[in-house]
Amino acid sequence: MMASENSEINLIIDGKQITTQTGNTILQAAMESGLYIPYLCYYPGMKPYGACRMCVVEVENGRGTPASCTTPVAEGMVVNTDTQQIQDLRKGITELIISEHPHGCLTCHRTDINGANLCGPEDICLRHVSVTDRCVSCPKNERCELKDTTIYVGTGLTTPMTYKYRNLPVLNQDPFYDLDYNLCIVCARCVRACDELRGDNAITLTERSGISLVGPAYGSSLLESGCEFCGSCIDVCPVGALVESDYKWDKAVESTSTTCPQCPVGCQLKLEVNKRGKVIRVIPELEAEANRGQACFKGKFGLDFINKRSRLKSPMIRRDGALEDVSWEEAMSFVADKLNLYKGSGFAALSSSRSTNEEAYILQKFTRSVMNSNNVDHSSNMRPEVTEILGDVLGYQAATNSIWSIEESDCILVVSSNVTEEHNVASVAVKRGSKNGSKLIVIDSREVELTRSAKLWLKPRPGTDSVLLGGILKVIFDESLEDQEFMNARTDNLDNFKNSLWKFDLKKVQEITGVDESDIRTAARYIAESDSTSFIYALDNLNDAQRSESTRSVINLALATGNIGKNNGGLYPLRSGTNDQGSWDVGCVPHLLPGYKNLHDSAARASLEQNWGLNIPEETGLGLKEMFPAIITGDVKAMMIVGNSTNFSNGDLGDVLESVKNLEFLVVQDAFLTDIGMLADVVLPSVTFAEKEGTFTNMERRVQPLKQVLEINNTYAMPDWWIITELAKAMGYDSFNYHCAAQILDEISNNIPFYAGIKYDRLLSKEGILEPAGIPNFPIPSQMIPASGGRNTGIQWPCLDVQHTGVKVLYTNIDDSNKFSMQSLEIVDGTSVTTKEYPLLFVPGRVLHDSDDVKIEVINNKNVIVRDEVLQLNPEDAKRLDIGDFEMIQLESVDEKLTFQARIVKESFVGVVSSTTLFGSLITQLDASEDPDPMGNVPTLKTKAVRVSKQGS
Numbered sequence: 001m002m003a004s005e006n007s008e009i010n011l012i013i014d015g016k017q018i019t020t021q022t023g024n025t026i027l028q029a030a031m032e033s034g035l036y037i038p039y040l041c042y043y044p045g046m047k048p049y050g051a052c053r054m055c056v057v058e059v060e061n062g063r064g065t066p067a068s069c070t071t072p073v074a075e076g077m078v079v080n081t082d083t084q085q086i087q088d089l090r091k092g093i094t095e096l097i098i099s100e101h102p103h104g105c106l107t108c109h110r111t112d113i114n115g116a117n118l119c120g121p122e123d124i125c126l127r128h129v130s131v132t133d134r135c136v137s138c139p140k141n142e143r144c145e146l147k148d149t150t151i152y153v154g155t156g157l158t159t160p161m162t163y164k165y166r167n168l169p170v171l172n173q174d175p176f177y178d179l180d181y182n183l184c185i186v187c188a189r190c191v192r193a194c195d196e197l198r199g200d201n202a203i204t205l206t207e208r209s210g211i212s213l214v215g216p217a218y219g220s221s222l223l224e225s226g227c228e229f230c231g232s233c234i235d236v237c238p239v240g241a242l243v244e245s246d247y248k249w250d251k252a253v254e255s256t257s258t259t260c261p262q263c264p265v266g267c268q269l270k271l272e273v274n275k276r277g278k279v280i281r282v283i284p285e286l287e288a289e290a291n292r293g294q295a296c297f298k299g300k301f302g303l304d305f306i307n308k309r310s311r312l313k314s315p316m317i318r319r320d321g322a323l324e325d326v327s328w329e330e331a332m333s334f335v336a337d338k339l340n341l342y343k344g345s346g347f348a349a350l351s352s353s354r355s356t357n358e359e360a361y362i363l364q365k366f367t368r369s370v371m372n373s374n375n376v377d378h379s380s381n382m383r384p385e386v387t388e389i390l391g392d393v394l395g396y397q398a399a400t401n402s403i404w405s406i407e408e409s410d411c412i413l414v415v416s417s418n419v420t421e422e423h424n425v426a427s428v429a430v431k432r433g434s435k436n437g438s439k440l441i442v443i444d445s446r447e448v449e450l451t452r453s454a455k456l457w458l459k460p461r462p463g464t465d466s467v468l469l470g471g472i473l474k475v476i477f478d479e480s481l482e483d484q485e486f487m488n489a490r491t492d493n494l495d496n497f498k499n500s501l502w503k504f505d506l507k508k509v510q511e512i513t514g515v516d517e518s519d520i521r522t523a524a525r526y527i528a529e530s531d532s533t534s535f536i537y538a539l540d541n542l543n544d545a546q547r548s549e550s551t552r553s554v555i556n557l558a559l560a561t562g563n564i565g566k567n568n569g570g571l572y573p574l575r576s577g578t579n580d581q582g583s584w585d586v587g588c589v590p591h592l593l594p595g596y597k598n599l600h601d602s603a604a605r606a607s608l609e610q611n612w613g614l615n616i617p618e619e620t621g622l623g624l625k626e627m628f629p630a631i632i633t634g635d636v637k638a639m640m641i642v643g644n645s646t647n648f649s650n651g652d653l654g655d656v657l658e659s660v661k662n663l664e665f666l667v668v669q670d671a672f673l674t675d676i677g678m679l680a681d682v683v684l685p686s687v688t689f690a691e692k693e694g695t696f697t698n699m700e701r702r703v704q705p706l707k708q709v710l711e712i713n714n715t716y717a718m719p720d721w722w723i724i725t726e727l728a729k730a731m732g733y734d735s736f737n738y739h740c741a742a743q744i745l746d747e748i749s750n751n752i753p754f755y756a757g758i759k760y761d762r763l764l765s766k767e768g769i770l771e772p773a774g775i776p777n778f779p780i781p782s783q784m785i786p787a788s789g790g791r792n793t794g795i796q797w798p799c800l801d802v803q804h805t806g807v808k809v810l811y812t813n814i815d816d817s818n819k820f821s822m823q824s825l826e827i828v829d830g831t832s833v834t835t836k837e838y839p840l841l842f843v844p845g846r847v848l849h850d851s852d853d854v855k856i857e858v859i860n861n862k863n864v865i866v867r868d869e870v871l872q873l874n875p876e877d878a879k880r881l882d883i884g885d886f887e888m889i890q891l892e893s894v895d896e897k898l899t900f901q902a903r904i905v906k907e908s909f910v911g912v913v914s915s916t917t918l919f920g921s922l923i924t925q926l927d928a929s930e931d932p933d934p935m936g937n938v939p940t941l942k943t944k945a946v947r948v949s950k951q952g953s
Helices: 026-032 084-098 145-153 189-197 232-236 297-301 328-339 357-370 385-394 403-408 424-435 449-453 465-478 484-490 494-503 506-513 517-529 544-560 580-585 602-612 624-633 656-660 720-730 741-751 875-881 919-928
Strands: 008-013 016-021 078-080 177-179 203-208 211-216 242-244 254-259 268-273 279-284 316-319 322-325 347-351 376-378 411-415 439-443 456-458 533-537 570-573 638-642 665-670 682-685 694-697 702-706 840-847 855-859 862-866 870-873 888-892 897-904 912-918 944-950
Touching: 008 026, 016 026, 084 145, 189 203, 189 232, 232 242, 254 702, 279 297, 316 328, 328 638, 328 665, 328 682, 328 720, 347 357, 347 624, 357 376, 357 580, 357 638, 357 694, 357 720, 357 741, 376 624, 385 544, 385 570, 403 424, 403 533, 403 570, 411 424, 411 517, 411 544, 424 439, 424 449, 439 449, 439 465, 439 517, 449 840, 456 517, 465 494, 465 506, 465 517, 465 544, 484 544, 506 517, 533 544, 544 570, 580 694, 602 741, 624 656, 694 741, 840 919, 862 919, 870 875, 875 897, 875 944, 912 919
Parallel strands: 008 078, 347 376, 347 638, 411 439, 411 533, 439 456, 533 570, 638 665, 665 682, 840 912, 870 897
Antiparallel strands: 008 016, 177 242, 203 211, 254 268, 268 279, 316 322, 316 682, 694 702, 840 944, 855 862, 870 912, 888 897, 888 944
């Protein structure tokens, strides 16, 4: 952006002198200054639209009455927003709008702004209006922006406009949403939110019997139209046309902002609570740094596990083969006596992906200093390679930049990452960047949603990503495209690195990966010739060795192109667990102490021992992947497991349930009695994230607070940190005498230099969002209504003291004494997981929309996608298996059998079969699931060994 575009402009609105930025509209300038101009189609973050005309104003020496949402400010402009002419004009516009909406509720003498005196379900309507025209028949009753705006404008109790009810059916067959187009005012906010805010096109303006409405962009259901089920359209809707299906009639009495527990993005969400103490709605915070008003299907619709009656209510001890309820005192005494028998390397502990920083810290402290074991890890730590090498090369095991700087990148490289499903809001930044002109390159063997947005999709043979990345690096140096100034100033080991590139001859790379040489060159030029490139990588489809080598290559690419320490560039390793970053930070891994200090560094260990007043064993501990085999061999005899994990059931750790049967003693802490809990000797009830305080650290190093939203009622469940500290005290360790999570965070800050300035009260803000001063009782979208206690701020570490505000971009300071080492590369064998019994490799994909052969059927009053899923085979494999095109076939793996229609495709790799399913099918499964926490167990796109045969053979 040019400097002139950032210049200030002075203008006068209703007699008030205002200073704003060039490029703002009159409406934006007024909102910044606390002045309210009525509006309905405008929404913060979206482009001006000018459809409703509610925001008309007068501009002195200007023509007509322009819409303030589309009129840019100018120096010396004088604007009047509330003259008699404008008031009369707005009333007329309002009457036109409500002629398209049931308005008995809008012109009633018992209503006022913010719902005071509004009828509730128990009241009798005194108006002579039809049932469909009454307040109580609308799910947005008491929280309707149109109602508030109508009252503010001053529309009377009668209107000359008549309204004829559309008699359209309420559409409630799709998951999570109810759509009532009888209430739609066609402001198009939802359509524009889907397009502009999300980068999708799932809904559009349609026409029905000559009436403009909103509907699916494709087909008859959101399942087939490419909907992400993020809920953004619901959040922006000013009326009751789009609402959540669950709790749609419930009124919130309180809302509190906290951090989402579903993934590493760390979205800030307002949880609305009804008078019965249930969380009834989830609204993403509009101004939160991590998510900017966006959420995903997991966060928006996946938090109802908080309300489930099946939650554990008291501690349980197994007696005579059955779990029995006991008191906390009895449970603690029993566990303490038992664990005293297993001190040493025979004990292991796992925290949850949803464990807070404080809980992960306390668990590793307990394991090391009380149980005298370094066998401690977190249950989502399946891909440590994506960050460990990052720490070795650069210094910190973390992303270098902030999430939303991705949107401003000139080029974006995404490597083996299903971002749309697993880190959804981060994918929004990617898609918006792509729509705005960023060159998006996707390297993935699977067809995932971002491949649809990519300028270039490189589809390598599974397991050869690192070879492809090496080929891209080879092109950059062969064509002298590297950032020589950056490399000379900030890197070393360049000669060894360059020598290692000789083995990546492009013809050889093409032969190994199956990616055309010309595409490799194009990708290299896109990356190197861009002013900034963001590198996003989960590497979730590779084995450990392939993941390590790919990580080295991605780091080398960032260094070679000067994208370290640069705005809008940088590295983004994608972990799977909500608080994986924080768990690593606080030392909940076997080989590192808090702050990434090496366990075998005697000085670091001695310093921590002095701070704790406790001893730490020196023996190397077991990590997540080593613990369960160690149970089988008898090396681990007792275990404490906090929370559940998909890794306990998806096969990645082997047969976990069978393994834990070999333990002599197992303690499980969880909110629900899970499969692994049913095998435990002791089960201790934990509260959910909504009932405790603490902090999470998200994927951009932002430490954010959990705030207690709900009181702990009708249960003896307690926070995990409390359980662990009480257990330590029961075992005779008084140094675990903590009274709150904030006290534990203080100890973390004292032991980790880059957390030194992070205190719990610094993460909280007492101010609300966009709360214009001096205007009482004004209409405002529900997403902009401040939560109780305001929004949370968060701090990106390193934060070195309490005056420090954190660091958005790492490594901006050039230090000649501490250069980054370029990593020598090797060609890693792309060994697959196939066996003699299962000789083919199955590569699953999933996308939002596919126009081919999609049918919607209503089953049990719910829309379901019905179609024959297609499996692509190479002609050689098809011939060997005697399978013809369009023939029905069966795919079988160790854990499942699936039916497909064969499609013979010459571009498919020999020995590889692939299929791309629809996200809509997944979302219907999640909606119908009996699992109390289905969004915590979403199946991933994992390659696996399979065999294929004709159906029925």
